[in-house]
Amino acid sequence: MAExxxxxxxxxxxxxxxxxxxxNYFVGETKTFLSESYGFAPxxxxxxxxxxxxxxxxxxxxxPNIEVALRLVEQGNGNRLSELTLxxxxxxASGQILTTLTDYYIGIGASFSxxxxxxxxxxxxxxxxxxxxxxxxxxxxxxPLPLNSELYLR
Amino acid sequence: MAAQFPGIKPSSRSxxxxxxxxxxxxxxxxxxxxxxxxxxxxGYELELAFENISDATAVQILDHxxxxxxxxxxxxxxAELFAxxxxxxxxxxxxxxxxxxxxxxxxxxxxxxxxxxxVTLSFVGELDY
Numbered sequence: 001m002a003e004x005x006x007x008x009x010x011x012x013x014x015x016x017x018x019x020x021x022x023x024n025y026f027v028g029e030t031k032t033f034l035s036e037s038y039g040f041a042p043x044x045x046x047x048x049x050x051x052x053x054x055x056x057x058x059x060x061x062x063x064p065n066i067e068v069a070l071r072l073v074e075q076g077n078g079n080r081l082s083e084l085t086l087x088x089x090x091x092x093a094s095g096q097i098l099t100t101l102t103d104y105y106i107g108i109g110a111s112f113s114x115x116x117x118x119x120x121x122x123x124x125x126x127x128x129x130x131x132x133x134x135x136x137x138x139x140x141x142x143x144p145l146p147l148n149s150e151l152y153l154r
Numbered sequence: 155m156a157a158q159f160p161g162i163k164p165s166s167r168s169x170x171x172x173x174x175x176x177x178x179x180x181x182x183x184x185x186x187x188x189x190x191x192x193x194x195x196x197g198y199e200l201e202l203a204f205e206n207i208s209d210a211t212a213v214q215i216l217d218h219x220x221x222x223x224x225x226x227x228x229x230x231x232x233a234e235l236f237a238x239x240x241x242x243x244x245x246x247x248x249x250x251x252x253x254x255x256x257x258x259x260x261x262x263x264x265x266x267x268x269x270x271x272x273v274t275l276s277f278v279g280e281l282d283y
Binding site for chain 2: 002003004005006024025026027028040095
């Protein structure tokens with residue numbers, strides 16, 4: 001398929017429990033997704049949308065510096081500890097959703113410029129460290145100590 | 155509420171439809187994939203020329219430019235600008251869905267004879283949701 005149509009559904013629950021829902025594809029329309037209404041807002045998301053190892057990647061969501069976005073930040077304690085559910089939806093020509101991919105993020109702050117408001121997030125789950133669970137190398141694990149560098153866990 | 159453009163019939167009109175928000179990815183093989191970012195076109199263009207109008211009428215146009223802060227505020231266009239055009243075509247140009255107009259540049263005024271001038275305007279129609 002040589003044509004793709006991608007909408008993003010932005011659901012933000014601020015640290016005080018206020019919910020904001022926006023989509024960025026259907027201009028001036030309110031769309032229903034999973035039985036919830038999403039109004040139009042001209043935002044865009046940048047950064048890691050999904051990673052295999054969940055290594056606490058950052059995501060930025062850019063809004064124009066309009067009143068609704070300003071309120072979104074101010075009501076949410078500067079976007080600290082807000083919960084973002086960002087769904088990327090692939091659409092067909094008539095605007096119906098074909099498939100979706102949902103990621104979850106935690107707000108870590110916001111910044112303002114003269115034209116934009118940037119909301120910053122990190123992925124909700126950090127990766128499990130490679131040393132977990134910690135194991136100690138013992139003779140029981142490796143058997144007789146080798147003469148070269150090859151170790152085999154048993 | 156932006157000021158209303160004066161209802162003056164132009165000498166000529168030129169219109170260009172808006173573009174849809176898309177980007178094209180072209181692979182080294184030459185194959186392309188297009189992505190749409192929205193479902194509405196934007197960036198309509200309209201050029202109007204008012205030939206040999208009175209200086210007083212030209213001032214009305216310039217006043218409107220100032221009243222809208224020279225392209226900052228958007229506005230709708232009056233029906234007089236599309237006089238003589240079929241209704242269906244007028245609808246496509248005068249008021250496309252969610253489109254409002256703004257000045258794409260400052261008006262150009264050419265003084266021709268005593269008390270008469272020609273004014274050229276260019277507008278751009280942008281999504282106003």
